[in-house]
Amino acid sequence: MARRIIRELAAKIFKGESYRILNSIDIIGDIAIIKAEEIDEKALNIFGEALIKELKYIKTVLRQITPVSGEYRIRRFKYIAGEDKRETIYKEHGIRIKVDVEKVYFTPRLSTERKRIMEQVSQGESVCNMFAGAGPYTILIAKYRNPRIVHSIDINKYAIDYHLENNYLNKFEDKIILYRGDAAQMVEKYIVNKVDRVLMPLPEKALTYLEYALKALKDTGYIHIYLHVKYSQDWRESLVKASEIVRNTLTEKCKIISLTPHKVREVGPRTMQVCVDTYIKKL
Ligand SMILES: C[S@@+](CC[C@H](N)C(=O)[O-])C[C@H]1O[C@@H](n2cnc3c(N)ncnc32)[C@H](O)[C@@H]1O
Structure with missing residues (x-):
């Protein structure tokens, strides 16, 4: 269901480039992270806003702006849409x-x-x-x-x-x-x-x-x-x-x-x- 909504939004906003978004989006708790270097910032903002509107459990959209690096293996993000935060609770198994x-x-x-x-x-x-x-x-x-x-x-x-x-x-x-x-x-x-x-x-x-x-x-x-x-x-x-x-x-x-x-x-x-x-x- 969530994947379908993401796919449809990406196709509508990014057209032929939508595969870049689909391959690079991760959802950690209520934060969606997009790692797509070539994607235009304005289109990404529109996508971020739409994502928050359509998928109620997503509160924040971030763009990854550095690779995972350094001793701690961490990365930096740029705020795109929703609540400007970095902390979340992820559930698995x-x-x-x-x-x-x-x-x-x-x-x-x-x-x-x-x-x-x-x-x-x-x-x-x-x-x-x-x-x-x-x-x-x-x-x-x-x-x-x-x-x-x-x-x-x-x-x-x-x-x-x-x-x-x-x-x-x-x-x-x-x-x-x-x-x-x-x-x-x-x-x-x-x-x-x-x-x-x-x-x-x-x-x-x-x-x-x-x-x-x-x-x-x-x-x-x-x-x-x-x-x-x-x-x-x-x-x-x-x-x-x-x-x-x-x-x-x-x-x-x-x-x-x-x-x-x-x-x-x-x-x-x-x-x-x-x-x-x-x-x-x-x-
Ligand atoms: C790739 S992450 C894996 C973290 C965790 N296992 C996971 O799957 O979410 C590697 C972790 O090793 C830690 N680390 C790096 N060098 C280390 C060292 N010399 N001794 C202990 N931890 C280290 C980093 O801070 C980082 O949290």
Whole structure:
């Protein structure tokens, strides 16, 4: 229904360019974010106003004006229509995530992937999420898998502030330990040999932080390693490449019991986000 309305409005306002809007619109709670560089600002304002009028649950329309960047992986927005705000509450799979979209990384495009990871966690596991953001993976695991504990780390103060609020919002404050700081340092200090599973949802740092994921694990355990991988013809090449990269990085550091690459999403021209699920035994 919402998709149909968006499609119709875009076709009416942008005509032949409407596909740009349709490919680039994300709805996070009551905020619609449009990432379409070539689109004319005036037309975008008209579209924003129409969107708010037609879809009552959308209160704000923003245009993304920078790519996701920097250590905190955040982006800047320009106000387009509705209420001028950046904070919202996003709902997925029965949890609620409050977030300021300009201060903390968040994307609804990982919703299926978060569920896929959550479903692999067994009851009673201890988990470490090295790059937790406002907590979507962590809280999903806490809600559905009855873990012993989830250690959730992020270097961005705002991410941890929202994560804490989200723990209370979802009533999981007793299952989650939060750490504000660098994941390598937090693992070294507090999480050595402690967990059954490590999540590394930060492609830019996953490989360099892999040794700390190994440190956090008990004797055997799972690591979910996210990478951005280029391919030339067929996206399946990215799965093969990702497996090779992880295998080469882990060889000599541990015994690889299993290694399975999984396609997450296309993140750029011929660039795939891949999650390599590994099960390892320490040497
Ligand atoms: C791509 S975001 C993923 C956030 C979250 N997992 C999600 O899916 O919404 C990566 C997160 O890693 C954090 N980060 C970057 N460098 C870090 C580091 N060295 N140690 C801990 N967290 C870090 C960023 O602040 C950001 O919130």
